[in-house]
Each structure stands twice: as structure tokens, then as C-alpha cells.
Amino acid sequence: MKSHFWRKTLAVIKLKAKMLLGNTAALTGPLMSIAATVLLKILYAGMLEGDNSAILTYVLNFGISFNLGLGAVMMSALPLAEDKEKHTLRSLMTSSVNGLQFFIGSIFWPFVITVGVNYIVIFVSGVDSSRINMVMFSLLTVVSSLISGKLGLLLGIYAKSQVNANNLMMPFVMVLSLVPTLSTLNETLGRISNYLYTGIVTTMLNRYSEGLEFRLEISQVLVLALCVVGISVLFVVKYRKILVSE
Amino acid sequence: MLLELKHVSRRFGNITALNGISFTVGEGEIFGFLGPSGSGKTTTINIVTGQLKPSSGVSYVLGRDSQSIDQQIYEQIGIVSDRSGVYERLNVYDNLVVFAEILKVPKDRIDYYLAKVGLADRKKQPAGKLSKGQKQRLILARAILHKPKLLFLDEPTSGLDPTTVREIHELFLELKAQGTSIFLTTHNMEEATKLCDRLALLDRGTIIEQGSPREICLRHNTEKRFRLMTTAGDELEFGSTADEYDRLCRLLMRHEVETIHSCEPTLEDVFVKVTGNSLTR
């Protein structure tokens, strides 16, 4: 692609870095994922005797589900809702930034931070990382981080304000982070969880904790692909409608 | 032609905001859109800059249909409207850095334009802490940073103090001299008269007059009148009947005239005459 494409994208990435640093609300998500994992680990520390891998996996699961379902979504939804509310999104559009440049520029930091936090969570959860196939873990969490970031952007672009974005986010956050966490406790939740991209990550982690292998099934690949493509399409459609009113 | 509108109409429900307007803006021109609140000025800007669909008619910006405006066109125009926003948490300078990077503008031009709009001493201040007028000037600086070919200004000086307004007007004339064409809306008659090479008077979505301020005023100078003060200090007014001309000549020949003015109508007078309404209703 031409150099001006990346020049504009890079300008948006730099802008987003400056804006994110001052946005405590948006940064709460990933920080809380780490903090909650540490806390849970400390809480369960007393019970840890013998084979503790199940409990540690639960802690890890919690941290990752929280990070993917809440942190990533918040980090991308809130700044975009702010851009809409303050009319800065329109200013970028009418200053020759197109949808794709804005999209890449906006998802960059939420994506990078979410991926990073996933690895930090492994570390702080205390799980024996030799049981985890890092290639598969990386593949699944990177794809899931991307989907969460995109979902956040989609919610942000539909939101009328930051407050509205928070409300829109809630049901998604509940389903995406809680259902996988509770999937082992309830059969129905377990089945639903299989069709959530965050649930697939949980399934992987559970298998690793039992010392088993994990392979992606066709249905899971389809779920992931559908999320990646579907959300992008919805985003692009809405982005055009933002600039041009009917 | 940098801007061309052909029979552009726009309805919102049963309100007709624009009713088949046509005009053109040429190179190096300041074109004014003068009309009272609600007459359709902002609607026009939104349509021609590709931010609103017209109900019918077409408009072209830099030769491109407004409805299929792309990045290339946006790189060559600037827009100041009440729908322009600033990054409130970033300081004034950083607000402009973003757009300088997007539009490939050398950074030293940021300082130049900040000084031009009188914000040089606010460089490090968060944009959210600026007053309304200062924010407006920041948005203006951003819109001219890349020396656009065509600049859209939606009531750029409303709410600013007279001294600032004068400075901003000088800036517009300087931009014009450097080759930027300007389309500006206003409900301020003096601003329109002073700045515009040509203008259109807009009333409830219809253009009721078009031309240079002088042309428009002279066109409506049907009943020529003169006001004078005699050396004795009497104030008199004359119409254009033969009888009145006679009396006027006699006063002039007797050197009894201290001052004399022709009373051609102002743009406001024309507007009132044609529509029966005031510009500032």
C-alpha cells in the first residue's frame, strides 16, 4: 500500500497512544485483569496443596476471560465513543482519514495491550507454563484479542456517548467473560461457552490443565472466523453512515 | 470552478431546509452565504462537504461529486463548523500535530498558524480548558494548516470579540492572497460586505439575491436618495425627482453643502425589502 496510507495510520496510532494515557476509565480493564488475577491467586493460595493445577487454571482462566471480555472491549469502545461524542471522529474523517486507517489506528493499542496482558496473566497466575502449548495459546489469544478489540470498536461506534457505550458493553461483557468462567459448573453454560470465542480459549486452558492436547475443531474455527469477518463488516458499514447522514 | 451547486434541495420530514439552490465559487474568491438563523447555511455546508445527502440536485467540490468525495479531496479542503471537535485532553500544540502528520505539513507551520490565530501563548494548555472563542480559533488553525484550496467556514467569527474578529478577517484576506478560496456563512452583514467578492442572500432555503455586495445593493437602489448637511448645520434628505435635484444643485452651487451621502441600501436593507424579515431574527 502507498506510503500515505501508513503515514496517516501511524498518525492515528500516535494520537491514540496520547489519548489512551490520559483515559483512566479505558485503562482500568486491563489493569483490573492483572490485579484480579493476583488477588484470586492470593485468596486461593491457602488451599494450594498437592496437585493445584485445577485451581491455578481457574485463576488463569478468570484473568484471561476478564481481560478478553472486559479489558479489551472497554479499551477500544470507550475512546471511540469519546471520539464520537466530542466530534473528533468527524474531524478526522473530513481531514482525509479513511475507515481502514482509523480502524487500524484505533485497534492497535487495545490489541497490543490485551495480547501483552494475556502473557502477564499466565505469569502472575502461577500456572505451570510447561503444560501450555505456547504456539496454540498465542494463536488463540491473539485472534481473540483482535476480536475483542473489534467488538469494542463496533460497540463504540454504535454508542451515542461514553455513558451509552458503558451500557451497551455490559451484556457483552457479562456473557463473554462470565459464561466461560462458569462453564465448568453448569452444563448449559458449558454448551453456550463452546460458541463463544472466549469460551474456546477456556476450553483450551482446561485441557492443558488436565495434561491433555488441544486441537481446534471445525466448528470452533468457524466461530472465530465468523467473529473476525462479521464484526469488521458491521463496523465498515456503520463507519460510512457516521460521516454521511441520510 | 472549485464549488458548484445545481438545484440542491434538502428536506427534513416536512421542513424544506434548502429549496433548489444553485451557485458557483471560483478560484481565489471569497464567497459569502448570508442568511438568518435556520435559513439553511449549515445544511448547505454539510451537503457540499459530503456529510449530508441532498434530497435532490448535485454539488461538485474541486470537480468531484460531493457524494463521492474521497481522501484526495479532503486533503485539499478545510472545514470549520460547529461539528468540528478538539481533543480536550491534549494540549493545543498536540491537537495540531495530529493533523500536521495526517496531512504531511511541516511542524514549523504549526507555530506560525498558532501565532496567526492568537494562540501562541496557549500552546501547552489542554484544549478542553480553552474558552469557546479560543477553541474556535484552534479549529480554524487546524483547518488552514495544510493551505487548503477551498476553505469552508460556518460562522467563523460568531461569538468572538471585535479585535479578534478584525485579526481573523485579516487572516482570511491573507489566505485569499495566497490562493485559498473561501466559502463562508454568516448572518453578519458587515462581515459579508467587507470580505466577500460575491455573495448569496439566503432566506428559508431559497437564494433571493446573488452577486457582489456592490451589485446587489445597486440593483436595489431604485429610489435614489441623498442625505446632506448644510453649512448652517441643517440635515436634509433628497429623493430623485426633478424638483428635488433642482434644489440640491442650487445648494451645491451656493457652496452651502458641508457633507453629502448617497443612501443606497445596505445588504440588510435589501434583505428586509425582499423578504420582509430581518437578518438577525
Ligand SMILES: Nc1ncnc2c1ncn2[C@@H]1O[C@H](COP(=O)(O)OP(=O)(O)OP(=O)(O)O)[C@@H](O)[C@H]1O
Ligand atoms: N438534522 C436535522 N433534522 C431536522 N431538521 C434539520 C436538521 N438539520 C437542519 N434542520 C432544519 O433545517 C433548517 C436549516 O438549518 P440550518 O442548520 O442549515 O440553518 P442555519 O442557516 O445554519 O442556521 P444558524 O444560523 O442558526 O446556524 C432549520 O429549519 C433546521 O431546523
Ligand SMILES: [Mg+2]
Ligand atoms: Mg448554522
